[in-house]
Amino acid sequence: MNDPRRAVTEAGRRLHALGLSPGNSGNISVRTPDGVLVTPTGRGLDGLTPEELAALDTDGTHRAGPPPTKEVPLHLALYARDPSARAVVHLHSAHAVAVSCLKTDDPYNCLPPLTAYFVMSVGRTPLIPYAAPGDEALAAHVRAVPFPFRAALLANHGPVVTGGDMEQAVRSAIEVEETARLHLLLQGHRARPLNPAQIADLARRHGAHWPAAPVAGR
Known part of the structure; x- marks a missing residue:
């Protein structure tokens, strides 16, 4: 990432x-x-220039540029x-937002391992309890997840992904x-997600990220 402003x-x-x-x-x-460099508040992602990003210290103090997104606590967490x-990357992409609004029996695993590429590139995806956008409680919920993850769905809000x-x-x-999108298409059908042995094989072959998680509700 030679030019982080341009990358954003x-x-x-x-x-x-x-x-x-x-x-x-x-x-x-x-x-x-x-x-941290972060996109400014109240601006779409399509028309930003490198000079328009907000610069923050490691503790989140605003150092330069326009006012940052209200989701700074989430990013820092x-x-x-x-x-x-x-x-x-935090988005409001339609299908992921829709899944974030569904009830789930396992908040530590709200997107099933439907494909090998999802298991390899994303991995186990928790559902973060609802808090208002920008609220410190949302960052606290992220910090409380008891296993490592690369992506999560924020309840009734949308996806957040690290890289x-x-x-x-x-x-x-x-x-x-x-x-x-696949998960929603399969609602009402008998889906066949990858099983633990297949996930373990992907981990062995490709370093798939599917850490053990506690049983929900315990």
């Missing part, structure tokens, strides 16, 4: 062109050696829990949306 703005245009960040929704950030994360770089975060965000 190019990712925003790409995600908007795919229809995954309608209107002024969504926000993106990238971790830098001296803090994700960086804090995963030192390898270098980018965060080792911006390209990985964008690819994973797209995969989350596609898996959510």
Whole structure:
């Protein structure tokens, strides 16, 4: 990620062109050696320039640029829990938002392992309890998840995804949306997700990310 400002703005245009960040929704950030660059509040992701990003210190203090997205606490919580994360993408993509509004028996696993590519590029995806956008409670819920994850659905809100770089975060965000779409298409049908042995094989072959999670409700 040689030019982090350009990486953010190019990712925003790409995600908007795919229809995954309608209107002024969504926000993106990238971790830098001296803090975080994040998209500004009240702006769509399609028309940003590199100069229009907000610069924050590592503690979230606004250092330069326009006012940042209200979701700064969410982004910082994700960086804090995963030192390898270098980018965060939060979208309001329609199918993932729809799944985030469904009741689930297992909030630690709200998207089933329908395809090998979802298991390999995204992995176990928890449902984060509802809190108002920008509320510190949302960041607290993220910090409380008892296993590592690369993506989550925020209840009645939408997906949030991390990546080792911006390209990985964008690819994973797209995969989350596609898996959510498949999940909705299969509602009312007898879906056949990958089984534990198949997931373990993907982990052995490709480093798939499917950490053990406690049983929901215990």
